[in-house]
Amino acid sequence: MEDMKEIVLEYVIDEYLEDEDDEISYDTPLISGGIVDSFSMVSLKRFLEAKYKISIPDEKATPEAFDSVNKITDLVKEFVK
Amino acid sequence: MSNIGSYEERVKNFGWSIAEKELDYKDGDVINIGWYCSDRICDMGKADKVALHWEGMGGKTKRYTFDQIRINSNKVGDFLRSLGIQAEDRVCLFMDKIPELYISFLGGLKIGAIVQPLFSAFGDESLHVRLENAETKAIITQRKHIAKVRRLLDKSPYLKHIIVVDSDERKPLREREVAFDLESYPEPKNFRIHPTKAESPSVLHYTSGTTGQPKGVKHVHYSLISQYLTTKWVLDLQDDDIYWCTADPGWVTGTSYGIIGPWSLGTTQCVLDVGFSAESWYKFIEKYKVTVWYSAPTAIRSLMKAGDEIIKKFDLSSLRHLASVGEPLNAEAVVWSEKVYGHPFLDTYWQTETGSMMLTNFPGMKIKPGSMGKPFPGITAAIVDPKTFEPYSEHGKIGLIAFRPGWPAMMRTYWNNEETYQAKFKNGWYLPGDRAYIDQDGYFWFVGRDDDIINTGGHLVSPFEVESALLEHEAVAESAVVSKPDEVNMEVVKAFVMLKPGYEIDDMLELSIMNFIRKKLSPLAMPQEIEYVEKLPKTRSGKIMRRLLHAKEWGEEIGDTSTLEDD
Numbered sequence: 001m002e003d004m005k006e007i008v009l010e011y012v013i014d015e016y017l018e019d020e021d022d023e024i025s026y027d028t029p030l031i032s033g034g035i036v037d038s039f040s041m042v043s044l045k046r047f048l049e050a051k052y053k054i055s056i057p058d059e060k061a062t063p064e065a066f067d068s069v070n071k072i073t074d075l076v077k078e079f080v081k
Numbered sequence: 082m083s084n085i086g087s088y089e090e091r092v093k094n095f096g097w098s099i100a101e102k103e104l105d106y107k108d109g110d111v112i113n114i115g116w117y118c119s120d121r122i123c124d125m126g127k128a129d130k131v132a133l134h135w136e137g138m139g140g141k142t143k144r145y146t147f148d149q150i151r152i153n154s155n156k157v158g159d160f161l162r163s164l165g166i167q168a169e170d171r172v173c174l175f176m177d178k179i180p181e182l183y184i185s186f187l188g189g190l191k192i193g194a195i196v197q198p199l200f201s202a203f204g205d206e207s208l209h210v211r212l213e214n215a216e217t218k219a220i221i222t223q224r225k226h227i228a229k230v231r232r233l234l235d236k237s238p239y240l241k242h243i244i245v246v247d248s249d250e251r252k253p254l255r256e257r258e259v260a261f262d263l264e265s266y267p268e269p270k271n272f273r274i275h276p277t278k279a280e281s282p283s284v285l286h287y288t289s290g291t292t293g294q295p296k297g298v299k300h301v302h303y304s305l306i307s308q309y310l311t312t313k314w315v316l317d318l319q320d321d322d323i324y325w326c327t328a329d330p331g332w333v334t335g336t337s338y339g340i341i342g343p344w345s346l347g348t349t350q351c352v353l354d355v356g357f358s359a360e361s362w363y364k365f366i367e368k369y370k371v372t373v374w375y376s377a378p379t380a381i382r383s384l385m386k387a388g389d390e391i392i393k394k395f396d397l398s399s400l401r402h403l404a405s406v407g408e409p410l411n412a413e414a415v416v417w418s419e420k421v422y423g424h425p426f427l428d429t430y431w432q433t434e435t436g437s438m439m440l441t442n443f444p445g446m447k448i449k450p451g452s453m454g455k456p457f458p459g460i461t462a463a464i465v466d467p468k469t470f471e472p473y474s475e476h477g478k479i480g481l482i483a484f485r486p487g488w489p490a491m492m493r494t495y496w497n498n499e500e501t502y503q504a505k506f507k508n509g510w511y512l513p514g515d516r517a518y519i520d521q522d523g524y525f526w527f528v529g530r531d532d533d534i535i536n537t538g539g540h541l542v543s544p545f546e547v548e549s550a551l552l553e554h555e556a557v558a559e560s561a562v563v564s565k566p567d568e569v570n571m572e573v574v575k576a577f578v579m580l581k582p583g584y585e586i587d588d589m590l591e592l593s594i595m596n597f598i599r600k601k602l603s604p605l606a607m608p609q610e611i612e613y614v615e616k617l618p619k620t621r622s623g624k625i626m627r628r629l630l631h632a633k634e635w636g637e638e639i640g641d642t643s644t645l646e647d648d
Contacts, residue, residue: 034356
């Protein structure tokens with residue numbers, strides 16, 4: 001689980017964080033914090049699906065469910081066998 | 082009583098001189114939007130009135146009176162002048178929705194510079210082509226965006242000054258970069274406002290075109306006349322209102338109605354600079370007791386999706402008037418908003434080129450949910466035949482929306498592209514590129530775009546730009562980009578992609594293509610879906626027939642395929 005959190009956090013930092021000096025944690029608000037916008041959320045979902053070989057239904061991929069690394073990993077856990 | 086009173090009476094007795102008189106403007110006078118939105122309001126005795134309530138991440142707040150807006154915009158102007166920026170030089174604003182963005186907008190205008198606001202989520206290529214096209218001399222930005230600007234420096238010879246409003250020791254400044262701190266910069270003595278006239282250029286907003294690069298839409302200071310009056314009559318702003326325009330000033334709504342309209346009326350406005358969530362928006366309305374709310378269909382549909390229950394947690398009783406812009410507002414959203422907020426969102430129709438509202442639903446008017454409403458007084462609007470450009474006399478007939486040119490906020494040209502500008506006019510009408518019809522009561526109803534441009538979440542995306550960018554991805558041989566339906570954003574970008582030999586379809590490749598476009602152009606332009614194809618439909622002359630792909634996505638009739646190349 002820690003691994004997954006670290007992987008997701010790293011991906012968010014690499015792909016979405018504009019200022020490399022900013023620091024984010026597992027609880028930093030991503031969507032409501034303006035780090036990942038609603039359009040980019042689709043690419044984050046695609047990353048999770050590809051990385052963990054899962055399919056997240058659209059109705060589960062809400063801005064609330066994607067709002068922090070912790071929330072994202074909770075969501076992914078539901079689908080990982 | 083609403084500001085507009087009787088729509089019919091206003092239409093009958095209309096003249097733009099109404100606004101000129103209220104603004105004490107006479108033909109030939111100096112007219113400077115920066116002065117009208119700050120100094121004049123102070124001169125009217127409202128210096129201590131709050132102009133801006135700002136809230137950012139982590140609940141950080143700031144508050145500015147009109148006098149502080151006046152002084153701070155003078156500081157920006159003074160600083161720009163000290164760098165050698167002169168009238169009509171282009172100054173780009175590349176910031177999130179922070180106070181410096183709003184204040185710099187006025188500061189740039191006060192010295193006669195042409196202000197070029199750009200959406201801060203733009204990727205490298207989107208930023209570069211717009212700066213190059215405008216030959217922008219200075220860019221005002223934040224530390225968080227500076228890496229993007231630095232990557233363009235080698236190929237941006239015109240860009241002389243990169244002004245960083247929140248510079249600190251974490252990111253030492255480099256050549257051409259200069260720090261500017263609004264708070265510590267001394268108040269300039271005897272600041273001189275540039276004597277701009279009605280036709281002096283003011284704002285350069287960029288919009289997507291069907292072919293070629295984005296177009297710089299040039300506006301002038303006289304645009305104030307229609308922005309002031311439409312704000313007053315359509316948004317119905319009154320002296321004690323607290324107004325919230327949710328648009329980003331990187332787009333035209335965020336300047337015409339997120340800065341110029343409300344502040345030229347001396348209205349207190351609020352800005353929330355955090356990502357979207359229903360809870361944060363409702364909390365914001367409750368906290369600042371927002372009375373007039375101007376938003377976009379995508380946001381409204383997202384709020385609908387968040388449900389009715391969450392609304393009960395907040396006191397939204399301050400709301401008295403709601404309006405919407407960006408894309409057609411569906412009837413369900415109008416009905417829903419009346420049910421949950423007690424007021425319907427009133428749709429308004431206009432675009433970057435028109436500079437101010439053209440077709441709108443007015444306070445007090447009978448609302449037909451799903452309709453764009455009626456022309457603003459003084460606007461001559463029609464539906465014209467797409468071939469002859471003659472107005473239809475019959476109701477219900479679908480044709481092109483057309484306006485007689487001549488309203489104050491009409492664009493004056495496309496920057497360095499007069500030919501494309503002239504092509505927007507046919508038979509004496511300005512054609513915004515949308516199809517619609519008029520019903521028997523004179524209400525306009527949107528049908529669709531008349532070109533391939535994609536309207537996603539109220540923002541226009543050019544398929545051509547996305548296709549061109551896709552070709553730069555190492556795996557893409559050819560592509561075609563169209564819109565596909567989307568519940569929240571009305572439509573989103575979909576790409577049909579032919580891969581180069583040696584590349585296999587897999588999820589990581591798809592992700593790589595998506596992220597490539599997101600960073601190069603913008604998140605809006607990123608394909609939300611990629612479909613791999615072995616062949617794209619083309620005419621015999623080799624032109625991709627996007628129309629066929631679009632029809633497939635929307636479940637429409639394919640139509641004439643006689644020019645389709647043979648297998």
